[in-house]
Amino acid sequence: MDNIETFIEKFNEAVDFQEPVAITADTKLENLPEWDSLAALGVIVMFDLEYGKTITGDHLQNASTIRDLYQLLG
Secondary structure (H helix, E strand, O other): OOOHHHHHHHHHHHHOOOOOOOOOOOOEHHHOOOOOHHHHHHHHHHHHHHHOOOOOHHHHHHOOEHHHHHHOOO
16 A cells, blocks of 8 residues: 555646645645545546545545545555
């Protein structure tokens, strides 16, 4: 399994922010400038392609930070 730093890099690629955004494990998803349904779909696809793990919108709705998403890998 990737460490949290690698996960954050993949998250950044999946969401594809227009402007660079400083993200840490404790960054709240709701505070991200482009966190919307398209970004969420990118994260769902990332989990599937990069990690072979299926997550749903419910998983994303229950996650409040990047760390919460990372813990879904476990």
